[in-house]
Amino acid sequence: LIELIGRSLGEAAMNEAGEEAATRRPIAAEAEADLLEQYGCGPIRFSGHQDALFERHLLFDDIIDPDTAGGRERFEATARSVRDVLSQRWVETERTYNRVNPKRIYYLSMEFLIGRSLSNNVNNLLLDPFVQRAVEQRGLDWPHLLEREPDAGLGNGGLGRLAACFLDSMATMQLPAIGYGLRYEYGMFKQTIEDGWQREYPDHWLRRQDPWEVLRPHETVEVKLGCSLEMHGGSLRPVPGRSSTVVGVPFDRPVIAYGGKTINTLRLWGVAAHHYFDFQEFCLASPCNRWPIASPGTARAGTTTTSRQPGPHWT
Amino acid sequence: LISSDYFSRNEPGAFVPILDALLAHGDHYMHLADLGSYLDADRRLCELYTDREGWARKAILNVAGSGKFSSDRTIAQYADEIWKAKPCPVP
Numbered sequence: 001l002i003e004l005i006g007r008s009l010g011e012a013a014m015n016e017a018g019e020e021a022a023t024r025r026p027i028a029a030e031a032e033a034d035l036l037e038q039y040g041c042g043p044i045r046f047s048g049h050q051d052a053l054f055e056r057h058l059l060f061d062d063i064i065d066p067d068t069a070g071g072r073e074r075f076e077a078t079a080r081s082v083r084d085v086l087s088q089r090w091v092e093t094e095r096t097y098n099r100v101n102p103k104r105i106y107y108l109s110m111e112f113l114i115g116r117s118l119s120n121n122v123n124n125l126l127l128d129p130f131v132q133r134a135v136e137q138r139g140l141d142w143p144h145l146l147e148r149e150p151d152a153g154l155g156n157g158g159l160g161r162l163a164a165c166f167l168d169s170m171a172t173m174q175l176p177a178i179g180y181g182l183r184y185e186y187g188m189f190k191q192t193i194e195d196g197w198q199r200e201y202p203d204h205w206l207r208r209q210d211p212w213e214v215l216r217p218h219e220t221v222e223v224k225l226g227c228s229l230e231m232h233g234g235s236l237r238p239v240p241g242r243s244s245t246v247v248g249v250p251f252d253r254p255v256i257a258y259g260g261k262t263i264n265t266l267r268l269w270g271v272a273a274h275h276y277f278d279f280q281e282f283c284l285a286s287p288c289n290r291w292p293i294a295s296p297g298t299a300r301a302g303t304t305t306t307s308r309q310p311g312p313h314w315t
Numbered sequence: 316l317i318s319s320d321y322f323s324r325n326e327p328g329a330f331v332p333i334l335d336a337l338l339a340h341g342d343h344y345m346h347l348a349d350l351g352s353y354l355d356a357d358r359r360l361c362e363l364y365t366d367r368e369g370w371a372r373k374a375i376l377n378v379a380g381s382g383k384f385s386s387d388r389t390i391a392q393y394a395d396e397i398w399k400a401k402p403c404p405v406p
Contacts, residue, residue, distance in 0.1 A: 093405045102403040105394075165386040173390055174402035196325055262405050 040088035047134035053081035075148035079211035105177035111160030124256040150205040153187010171257035183268035
């Protein structure tokens with residue numbers, strides 16, 4: 001246990017140190033062009049023009065004047081632009097694996113403590129000069145913009161951070177690996193102390209659409225259960241003897257090697273109900289329950305991945 | 316401090332069950348067994364902290380010695396010895 005905690009803390013510290021060094025490394029203009037070519041982008045501009053990625057995302061995704069964009073919109077447009085740059089390399093990585101057919105690594109974990117992705121992805125893709133220019137051109141407050149990204153509520157301790165470090169390392173070592181986990185919608189709880197006691201509030205980190213994840217609706221998987229699940233007084237209870245089906249919906253996130261040569265995948269599974277057979281029941285049972293945005297399903301089916309309880313650390 | 320409710324002023328006696336388990340019911344899980352050596356180490360740590368150079372030296376050696384815990388090294392070893400997986404570079 002102690003070895004694992006020590007290991008993950010050591011790795012977190014080392015990662016931070018490596019990222020700082022990378023931030024200060026200047027890259028010449030031709031190296032920038034080479035970089036874009038490596039990502040298969042062609043002569044595309046990151047920002048500073050009405051046809052550049054950043055401005056286009058603000059205009060076409062949000063239908064707003066780029067000059068009046070708020071903090072969250074600017075974060076989303078930056079993240080989407082970064083994702084645009086890596087998309088072709090991401091597809092190329094998968095295409096290479098399918099062609100070469102190497103032995104693959106499947107890393108399953110209940111948690112991936114990935115934190116915020118924007119600065120990590122910019123650093124690993126060596127996109128700092130592009131971002132710096134965007135900051136100058138658009139007068140962005142970069143640290144403030146980074147703060148607009150919610151912490152991914154996908155893990156809470158050493159085990160999750162170790163899994164995230166391992167994914168990063170597998171990509172950097174060019175290993176054909178994929179991470180599998182669950183897409184907790186409410187993530188960890190928000191902790192407050194009231195009268196000396198802890199009170200938990202839900203942390204809905206996916207309230208706004210996450211700019212990194214890619215929904216793969218055609219790769220949903222049916223999972224047949226030997227029971228049904230019902231909500232009673234706020235907790236989920238299995239009802240034996242009545243079988244049911246839930247649908248696993250995969251969401252992919254890029255895992256970028258340092259240097260951006262390999263882009264692996266972290267596939268997180270959300271849960272939806274089997275078509276709409278009990279939509280009515282759902283509405284009757286909990287009229288104030290919001291229709292989940294990204295994974296249409298009933299409250300019952302959605303509960304499996306709704307939150308990650310802060311149980312004991314399984315390290 | 317604990318028994319005088321220093322940490323539980325708004326709720327006197329909140330930690331009595333913990334005290335009882337440790338002091339009255341024989342400390343079944345031996346939480347206090349290494350308290351003495353823990354305090355010894357804490358004392359040495361405080362002494363070292365007053366010695367700026369000695370502290371800096373140990374801190375630097377500690378960081379330098381953590382290289383082995385790099386996840387790149389760990390993954391390379393797993394891939395090589397356990398998974399028998401090879402890199403698949405993307406052209």
